[in-house]
Amino acid sequence: xxxxxxxxxxxxxxxxxxxxxxxxxxxxxxxxxxxxxxxxxxxxxxxxxxxxxxxxxxxxxxxxxxxxxxxxxxxxxxxxxxxxxxxxxxxxxxxxxxxxxxxxxxxxxxxxxxxxxxxxxxxxxxxxxxxxxxxxxxxxxxxxxxxxxxxxxxxxxxxxxxxxxxxxxxxxxxxxxxxxxxxxxxxxxxxxxxxxxxxxxxxxxxxxxxxxxxxxxxxxxxxxxxxxxxxxxxxxxxxxxxxxxxxxxxxxxxxxxxxxxxxxxxxxxxxxxxxxxxxxxxxxxxxxxxxxxxxxxxxxx
Numbered sequence: 001x002x003x004x005x006x007x008x009x010x011x012x013x014x015x016x017x018x019x020x021x022x023x024x025x026x027x028x029x030x031x032x033x034x035x036x037x038x039x040x041x042x043x044x045x046x047x048x049x050x051x052x053x054x055x056x057x058x059x060x061x062x063x064x065x066x067x068x069x070x071x072x073x074x075x076x077x078x079x080x081x082x083x084x085x086x087x088x089x090x091x092x093x094x095x096x097x098x099x100x101x102x103x104x105x106x107x108x109x110x111x112x113x114x115x116x117x118x119x120x121x122x123x124x125x126x127x128x129x130x131x132x133x134x135x136x137x138x139x140x141x142x143x144x145x146x147x148x149x150x151x152x153x154x155x156x157x158x159x160x161x162x163x164x165x166x167x168x169x170x171x172x173x174x175x176x177x178x179x180x181x182x183x184x185x186x187x188x189x190x191x192x193x194x195x196x197x198x199x200x201x202x203x204x205x206x207x208x209x210x211x212x213x214x215x216x217x218x219x220x221x222x223x224x225x226x227x228x229x230x231x232x233x234x235x236x237x238x239x240x241x242x243x244x245x246x247x248x249x250x251x252x253x254x255x256x257x258x259x260x261x262x263x264x265x266x267x268x269x270x271x272x273x274x275x276x277x278x279x280x281x282x283x284x285x286x287x288x289x290x291x292x293x294x295x296x297x298x299x300x301x
Contacts, residue, residue, distance in 0.1 A: 004037065004038055004162065005038065005162050005163050005234070006038060006039070006040075007034075007035075007038045007039075007040040007202050007203040007234065008040060008041065008200055008202050009040055009041045009042070009043055009075075009199065009200050009201050009202060009203070010031050010034065010035050010040050010041075010042055010043070010201060010202075010203040010204065010205060011031070011042065011043040011044070011045045011196070011199065011201050011204070012027075012028050012031055012042060012043070012044050012045065012066075012071075012073060013045045013046070013047055013192070013195075014046055014047070014062050015046075015047045015048070015050065016046060016047075016048055016054050016055065016058035016059045016061075016062060017050055017053035017054060017055075017058060018053075018058060018256070019058060019061045019253065019256035019257065019258045019259070020061055020062060020065045020256065020257050020258075021255040021256045021257065022241050022255050022257070022260075022270070022273060022274070023207070023240060023241045023255070025065075025069065025071075025257065025270060025274060026238065026240075026241050026274050026277065026278075027205060027206070027207060027238065028066075028071055029071070029274055029287075029290055029291075029294070030205055030236070030238050030294070031205040032071055032072070032287070032291060033290070033291045033294040033295055033298075034161075034203060034205060034236060035203075036291050036295065037295050037298075038203065040202075040203055041074040041075060042072070042073045042074050042075070043073065043074070043075045043076050043199050043201065044062075044066075044073040044075070044076030044077060045076060045087075045195060045199065046059065046062060046076075046077070046083055046087065046088075046089075047089060047188070047191070047192070047195075048088055048089050048090070049089045049090070049185050049186065049188070049191055051183070051185065056080065059080045059083060059084075060080050061257075061258060063077075063079055063080060064258075065257045065258070068257070068261070068267060069257075069267055069270060069271075069287060070267070070286065070287045071287055072287075075199075089191060089195070092191075092194070092195065092198065093186075095194050095198060096186035096190060096191055096194055097186075098226075099186075099190055099193075099194050099224050099226070099227070100146065100179065100180055100186060100190065102223075102224055102225070102226075103146075103148065103179065103223060103224070104139055104146075106223060108148060108149060108223050109139070109146045109147060109148050109149060109179055109180075110132060110133055110136075110137070110139075110146070110147055110149055110176075111132065111137035111138060111139045111141055111144040111145070111146060111147075112128075112131070112132040112133075112137070112144055112145050112146070112147045112176075112178075113132060113137060113141070113143065113144045114128075114131050114132060118131070119131075126172045126173050126175070127172050127173050127174065127175030127176065127177075128147060128175055128176040128177070130175075130176065132147075133147075133149065133176065143182055144182060145178050145180060145181050145182045145187075146178065146179050146180035147176045147177065147178055147179065148176065148177055148178075148179045148189075148190075148220060148223075149176060150170060150174065150175050150176055150177070150216075150219070151170070153170075154169070154170035154219060155167045155168070155169060155170070156168050156169075156170055156215045156218050156219050157218070157231070158214065158215065158218055158235060159232070159233070159234045159235065160234070160235060160236075160237075161203070161234050161235060161236035162234065163234070168215055170215060170216075170219060171211075171212035171215055171216065173212055174212050174213070174215070174216040177189060177216055179220070188213075189213060189216055189217055189220060190220065192213075192217060193217045193220055193221050193224070193227050193230050194224075194227065196230055196233065197221075197226065197227045197229050197230050200229075201233065202229075202232070202233050202234065203233065203234050203236070204233050204234070204235050204236070205235075205236045205238065206235065206236070206237050206238070207237065207238060207239075207240045208237045208238065208239060208240060209240060210237065211237055214235055214237070217230065218230065218231055241255075241277055243255050257270065267285075267286070268285035268286070271283070271284045271285050271286060271287075271289070271290050272284070272285065274290065275290065275293070278294065278297075280293050280294065280297055281293070281297060
């Protein structure tokens with residue numbers, strides 16, 4: 001564990017569109033372990049821009065679950081009321097709008113009026129088919145989304161934890177992805193980049209399912225002068241816990257911490273389950289024990 005790179009801050013970034021499940025906790029605990037290993041602070045950043053799916057009960061669940069499992073954080077909201085008053089993404093709309101304005105001024109995005117059904121029926125499963133790319137629809141048109149114009153020929157430099165710089169081809173599936181939704185709110189790819197830069201995040205822990213998003217966001221940051229620091233962030237992509245053959249989802253209540261607790265699961269049971277998945281030599285039963293075991297196991301590999 002000598003000569004480890006230093007990081008300033010990492011984050012827990014749940015979305016309150018459902019109850020937290022075991023997969024979320026896996027990511028939180030790996031984040032907590034890496035933060036302890038590198039003496040980095042942890043920010044709790046709740047992504048609530050998907051306004052149609054956000055519910056107070058899901059926000060409450062985030063705090064209840066973190067407290068139940070005794071997972072700490074250093075910065076961010078203390079509870080639901082504090083979050084709504086001081087930390088909601090809605091309060092950072094000016095930052096997102098400035099970023100969107102920069103993209104528009106650079107002609108880096110285009111308006112799209114395609115429905116999801118039309119895109120699906122196009123038969124092209126990899127990325128946006130490009131129907132609106134050359135139609136020059138005004139960005140001011142109501143009911144349109146904004147897509148970030150991309151090229152399949154790009155190579156994206158990414159720093160993989162702890163300090164390996166690699167170059168990866170731009171993911172085909174992220175071709176011309178949405179940066180501003182039809183409801184006027186910024187899309188996840190843009191808001192996540194802006195938030196990470198705003199809060200000074202330099203270590204980002206994610207599941208492997210977000211690898212394409214990471215590459216897309218690094219490329220996006222290259223077109224936003226204020227977001228240049230994002231290109232220097234270090235990324236750790238972990239394996240996913242699965243519910244059968246599929247990754248865990250908030251729509252599957254049987255893996256939610258709330259459901260497990262209602263059916264008798266204790267804090268120690270959750271930690272044992274995560275420990276088993278990670279093949280730790282000893283099954284942890286608490287946060288601090290998990291951190292110790294995870295970091296010790298990593299140092300021996």
